[in-house]
Amino acid sequence: MDYLLTSGGVQNPSIHNALREMLRKPIEECHAIAITTASYALGRGTDLAVNFIQGKDEAPMVDLGWKSVGLLELSAVSVIDPAIWQPAVEQADVILVNGGDPLFLHHWFVESGFDRMLPNLTGVYVGMSAGSMI
Numbered sequence: 001m002d003y004l005l006t007s008g009g010v011q012n013p014s015i016h017n018a019l020r021e022m023l024r025k026p027i028e029e030c031h032a033i034a035i036t037t038a039s040y041a042l043g044r045g046t047d048l049a050v051n052f053i054q055g056k057d058e059a060p061m062v063d064l065g066w067k068s069v070g071l072l073e074l075s076a077v078s079v080i081d082p083a084i085w086q087p088a089v090e091q092a093d094v095i096l097v098n099g100g101d102p103l104f105l106h107h108w109f110v111e112s113g114f115d116r117m118l119p120n121l122t123g124v125y126v127g128m129s130a131g132s133m134i
Contacts, residue, residue: 001118001119001120001121001122001123001124001125002022002123002124002125003124003125003127004018004019004022004124004125004126004127005127005132006059006126006127006128006129006132007128007129007132008058008059008128008129009057009059009060009061009126009128010059010060010061010064010126011059011060016064019064019094019124019126022124023093023094023124025093027064027065027066028065028066028067029067029093030066030067030093030094031066031067031068031069031070031091031092031093031094032062032066032068032069032070032092032093032094032095032096033069033070033071033072033088033089033092033094033095033096034052034053034061034062034069034070034071034072034096034098035072035073035074035095035096035097035098035131036048036049036052036053036071036073036098036100037073037074037075037098037100037104037105037108038097038098038099038100038101038102038104038105038129038130038131038134039052039098039099039100040075040100040104041100041101041103041104041105042100042101048098048099048100049098052098053071057098059099059128061096061098061126061128062096066094069096070088070092072085072088072089072095074105074108074109074111074112074114075108075111075112077112077114078108078111078112078113082113086117089114089117089121090117090121092121092123093123093124094123094124094125094126095121095123095124095125095126096126096128096131097125097126097127097128097130097131097132097134098128098129098130098131099128099129099130099131100129100130101130102130102133102134105130105131105134106134109134
Protein backbone atom coordinates (compact mmCIF):
# COMPACT_ATOMS: atom_id res chain seq x y z
CA MET A 1 0.00 0.00 0.00
CA ASP A 2 1.17 3.47 -0.88
CA TYR A 3 0.16 6.39 1.31
CA LEU A 4 -0.69 9.94 0.24
CA LEU A 5 -1.26 11.89 3.44
CA THR A 6 -2.73 15.37 3.07
CA SER A 7 -4.08 18.02 5.38
CA GLY A 8 -6.83 19.04 2.97
CA GLY A 9 -7.34 16.47 0.21
CA VAL A 10 -6.20 16.62 -3.40
CA GLN A 11 -6.24 20.41 -3.58
CA ASN A 12 -3.41 21.32 -5.92
CA PRO A 13 -1.66 20.05 -9.07
CA SER A 14 1.33 18.72 -7.12
CA ILE A 15 -0.80 16.44 -4.92
CA HIS A 16 -2.98 15.47 -7.90
CA ASN A 17 0.11 14.48 -9.92
CA ALA A 18 1.51 12.49 -6.99
CA LEU A 19 -1.79 10.59 -6.74
CA ARG A 20 -1.83 9.80 -10.46
CA GLU A 21 1.75 8.49 -10.27
CA MET A 22 0.94 6.32 -7.25
CA LEU A 23 -2.13 4.82 -8.94
CA ARG A 24 -0.10 3.76 -11.99
CA LYS A 25 -3.21 4.01 -14.17
CA PRO A 26 -5.73 6.72 -15.04
CA ILE A 27 -8.11 7.83 -12.30
CA GLU A 28 -11.00 7.06 -14.66
CA GLU A 29 -10.07 3.36 -14.49
CA CYS A 30 -9.76 3.19 -10.70
CA HIS A 31 -12.26 1.95 -8.14
CA ALA A 32 -12.34 3.93 -4.90
CA ILE A 33 -13.64 3.25 -1.41
CA ALA A 34 -14.55 6.31 0.69
CA ILE A 35 -14.40 6.18 4.48
CA THR A 36 -16.27 8.97 6.28
CA THR A 37 -16.16 7.58 9.82
CA ALA A 38 -14.10 10.41 11.36
CA SER A 39 -16.76 12.97 10.37
CA TYR A 40 -19.48 11.63 12.60
CA ALA A 41 -17.83 12.51 15.92
CA LEU A 42 -17.98 16.22 15.14
CA GLY A 43 -20.98 18.45 15.83
CA ARG A 44 -21.84 18.76 12.13
CA GLY A 45 -20.50 15.34 11.20
CA THR A 46 -23.38 14.21 9.03
CA ASP A 47 -23.03 17.35 6.89
CA LEU A 48 -19.28 16.74 6.54
CA ALA A 49 -19.83 13.12 5.58
CA VAL A 50 -22.57 13.92 3.06
CA ASN A 51 -20.49 16.68 1.45
CA PHE A 52 -17.50 14.33 1.23
CA ILE A 53 -19.57 11.54 -0.33
CA GLN A 54 -21.28 13.87 -2.80
CA GLY A 55 -18.00 15.53 -3.80
CA LYS A 56 -19.17 18.88 -2.44
CA ASP A 57 -16.32 19.19 0.02
CA GLU A 58 -13.90 22.07 -0.53
CA ALA A 59 -11.13 19.47 -0.49
CA PRO A 60 -11.55 17.25 -3.57
CA MET A 61 -11.24 13.50 -3.14
CA VAL A 62 -14.44 11.65 -4.06
CA ASP A 63 -15.11 13.86 -7.07
CA LEU A 64 -11.86 13.30 -8.98
CA GLY A 65 -13.43 11.19 -11.73
CA TRP A 66 -13.12 7.65 -10.32
CA LYS A 67 -14.65 4.77 -12.28
CA SER A 68 -16.64 3.93 -9.15
CA VAL A 69 -16.81 5.01 -5.52
CA GLY A 70 -18.00 2.72 -2.76
CA LEU A 71 -18.70 3.72 0.82
CA LEU A 72 -17.25 1.99 3.86
CA GLU A 73 -18.51 3.02 7.28
CA LEU A 74 -16.15 1.44 9.80
CA SER A 75 -18.52 1.81 12.75
CA ALA A 76 -21.08 -0.30 10.88
CA VAL A 77 -18.82 -3.00 9.46
CA SER A 78 -17.51 -3.91 12.89
CA VAL A 79 -20.73 -5.91 13.40
CA ILE A 80 -20.91 -7.37 9.88
CA ASP A 81 -19.22 -10.53 8.68
CA PRO A 82 -15.89 -9.42 7.16
CA ALA A 83 -16.51 -11.71 4.18
CA ILE A 84 -19.24 -9.29 3.12
CA TRP A 85 -17.18 -6.07 3.03
CA GLN A 86 -13.49 -7.01 2.92
CA PRO A 87 -13.41 -8.17 -0.74
CA ALA A 88 -14.47 -4.71 -1.96
CA VAL A 89 -11.70 -3.11 0.09
CA GLU A 90 -9.12 -5.62 -1.12
CA GLN A 91 -10.05 -4.96 -4.75
CA ALA A 92 -10.12 -1.16 -4.48
CA ASP A 93 -7.43 0.81 -6.24
CA VAL A 94 -7.68 3.64 -3.72
CA ILE A 95 -9.06 4.22 -0.25
CA LEU A 96 -10.13 7.81 0.48
CA VAL A 97 -10.30 8.62 4.20
CA ASN A 98 -12.05 11.81 5.26
CA GLY A 99 -11.11 14.12 8.10
CA GLY A 100 -12.86 14.64 11.40
CA ASP A 101 -12.04 13.29 14.84
CA PRO A 102 -8.81 11.22 14.74
CA LEU A 103 -9.48 9.43 18.04
CA PHE A 104 -12.93 8.34 16.89
CA LEU A 105 -11.47 7.17 13.58
CA HIS A 106 -8.68 5.27 15.35
CA HIS A 107 -11.19 3.50 17.57
CA TRP A 108 -13.17 2.26 14.56
CA PHE A 109 -10.03 1.36 12.58
CA VAL A 110 -9.16 -1.05 15.40
CA GLU A 111 -12.69 -2.18 16.28
CA SER A 112 -13.53 -3.05 12.66
CA GLY A 113 -10.22 -4.82 11.99
CA PHE A 114 -9.42 -2.40 9.17
CA ASP A 115 -6.11 -1.57 10.85
CA ARG A 116 -5.01 -5.20 10.44
CA MET A 117 -6.10 -5.28 6.79
CA LEU A 118 -4.35 -2.08 5.78
CA PRO A 119 -0.73 -3.32 5.60
CA ASN A 120 -1.77 -6.13 3.24
CA LEU A 121 -3.65 -3.97 0.74
CA THR A 122 -2.03 -3.12 -2.59
CA GLY A 123 -3.77 0.12 -3.56
CA VAL A 124 -3.26 3.72 -2.52
CA TYR A 125 -4.44 5.15 0.79
CA VAL A 126 -5.32 8.85 0.57
CA GLY A 127 -5.87 10.50 3.92
CA MET A 128 -7.23 13.96 4.62
CA SER A 129 -6.61 15.56 8.02
CA ALA A 130 -7.71 12.91 10.57
CA GLY A 131 -7.47 10.32 7.80
CA SER A 132 -3.79 11.21 7.51
CA MET A 133 -3.13 11.39 11.24
CA ILE A 134 -4.45 7.93 11.89
